[in-house]
Amino acid sequence: MSGSDIDWEDDDPFEEQREQAESPMRRLIFDYGRPYWFPMIVGLFSSIFARALDLLPALLLAVAIDAVFDEAVFHEQVPLTVLPEAWLPTSDTEQFAFVVIVIAGSFVLGAVFHWLRNWGFNSFSQDVQHDVRTATYDKMQRLDMEFFSNKQTGEMMSVLSNDVNQLERFLNEGMNSATRLIVMVVGITFLLFWLNPQLALVSLAPVPLIAIFTYLFVQKIQPKYAAVRSSVGKVNSRLENNLGGINVIKSSNTEEYESDRVEDVSQNYYDKNWGAIWLRIKFFPGLQVISGIGFVLTFLVGGYWVLMDTAPGPFTGTLETGVFVAFIMYTQQLVWPMAQFGQVINMYQRAEASSERIFGLMDEEGRIEREVDSDALEVRDGSVEYDHVEFGYDDSERIIDDVSFDVDGGETVALVGPTGAGKSTVLKLLLRLYDVDDGSISIDGQDLRDVSLPSLRRSMGYVGQDSFLFYGTVEENITYGTFDADREEIIAAAKAAEAHDFIQNLPDGYDTMVGERGVKLSGGQRQRIAIARAVLKDPDILILDEATSDVDTETEMLIQRSIDDLTENRTTFAIAHRLSTIKDADMILVLEDGQIVERGSHEQLLANGGLYSHLWGVQAGEIDELPQEFIERAQRRQARTEVDLDIDADDD
Structure with a gap:
């Protein structure tokens, strides 16, 4: 699908989460800000005092002009009436010096309060930002796999990075500016009415108009910022997807095609962001003009008043x-905070759009129920029972249909079948990455839904076809999940996985950095490290999903020998397309369209002449001897698989 075919108007992947978020800004301030009340209070009061001191020089200048130059009575000047008369100087020179000293002192003390203000608000915002980011990630990684199947990595990265950063900007700059604005407006308004209530009405005449103008701005800008947040996630998703598939892009010579796709999502972001920017650049100058009306009126009326006496x-x-x-x-000082009011509203709207996505995600409820007081799984024999299990990723189609089988402790069960038969899904249900829709799965008589997830997954080792390695050293990847293992145990696990020899030949041995996703290693090397990780964990139940798919025949033979040792006296589930690797399993389950259509040993299934024997014939090169019915069914399955892939691509 080309970028031009994409409908960008209704594609916010977090729209559902945003709509269910309740009072996101209140939760941000009161739930996450409560532990850090001290720096926030310091910043708040320091900002108040700093801004109050900023108002003092203009007031003292008025005193100096009237008392020194217009020969008014010094101690009767409005700001000085609060001080004892004995404290005030009497001569012109002393009065002038007194005003200069007080003004200088206000600047010094104001600088101290400004420093405390910056410390308080920055400390508060950084602490809250850190807590929100870690809490959001913790919630995200505990969501069901169903959630991740409907979201792209870049979109989720946008929430953890861009959206959280927007909150930090508001908590620091926004709250600081809001406090400064309130103090300046309230303080200046109070002083203007104190000095001359009549002229104050002239200076503050534009305030109601500013309030109406700002209200209209808020109504228009809010949906624009929501669209901008969504478009940022799509840019991140496209970039993350392309960088992750850079090998395919280069080998397919599709750099120009991908550049066009990046340009498309970037243009969408440009359009959405420019829409918000265009509204802002019309709003702020307009607000400044309205604010300036007060200054012009004050100068006009007050100037006439003084000149004409x-x-x-x-x-x-x-x-x-x-x-x-x-x-x-003061009127000139009032113009700037009035104009800044729009900036504060702007930051608030951005933060609200981001907080809706963040707290909407935190409120996300998965299909898997996690009872905090569930009992821990106790694995005794390792027997597993699937009892009339049914499952579908959505309500439209059953992926697993009435699957039942029993596995005794220590047995090895192989799952085979065509692509899309449901083999991996059956084992994902055992790991409880998804919950069954109907039926039950139990281990040693304990229903998986009645035991705690951590205890369930601690008892299992998983080696998948996509052997994911984290950025770090070889040793760190082997010990992932078994962090307290010593070097001897690590080497023993690597030897069992036929990985020790090639690891020793790496530049830094076990301390060699494997690169992003293990890019510096071959597919076979990554799989052997993943197997070593499972060996080191020493699980009660082992799950092998195409665990030797990326190795050559010779290495597969060596690994298979190690796996045989690993699976001895351990309940094991293995998925394999290379049937030679599972022909010695205690039981082979043959799946087709989500159902078990055959079960038995290798010899029994070959003798039955069913689907398994035909699959064996394909791998043995006996294609000409396959029945026409099997070939036609394979063609229908392939066509259905391609349709499913096209639908998934359209969803992306």
């Missing part, structure tokens, strides 16, 4: 030169 129009009384200067300075 008479009250204009309906006003009464006198206006001192110093008070007029203070009004001009």
